[in-house]
Amino acid sequence: EVQLVESGGGLVQPGGSLRLSCAASGLTFNSYEMNWVRQAPGKGLEWVSYISRSGGTIYYADSVKGRFTISRDNAKNSLYLQMNSLRAEDTAVYYCAGDVDTGSFDFWGQGTLVTVSS
């Protein structure tokens, strides 16, 4: 069974940093492209970032470009999101999601909550 488990969320002050992790199991991790998708409280879904199987191709939403960095370690079956210069509007549940076709979010983790507040 495919399983994605996010961790690393929490409360952080504006301007602070946080690193999210997503541990994958039950799949050949390096066969899948990966993404981060977020959902602000009571709001809809927003794609954040994409990374290819090898890590050689990366995309970001304009809202996080220059502040967030996506990476992966295929040897550890793990995906990461380094979030710097956090703002109140970054408050959301962050999901990792894997895809078979680029941009198609075929399977999801349970999410981790990031709260940016003083």
Added chain:
Amino acid sequence: DIQMTQSPSSLSASVGDRVTITCQASQDISNFLNWYQQKPGRAPKLLISDASNLETGVPSRFSGSGSGTDFTFTISSLQPEDLATYYCQQYDNVPFTFGPGTKVDIK
């Protein structure tokens, strides 16, 4: 960026009713359109890919159609467990974008 719109934003229907949600893209996305179901407090789940391809294990009462800019999602006979918010999403272009969602309630 490709903008996705959905209608209605919410609906209330009875068990057994046929429910239809529409999704429109701001430009031609061919069939690069997915539908997701998100139950309260849960992660989204992919139901339909490529506009009309039902994912494995998804009940056949769910279906999708359309191409280009106009798409439709249908629940042929609404069940109590279908209480959820449904999102369309395009993956033709980066940034990948979602519709605002349609909340489905059971009368």
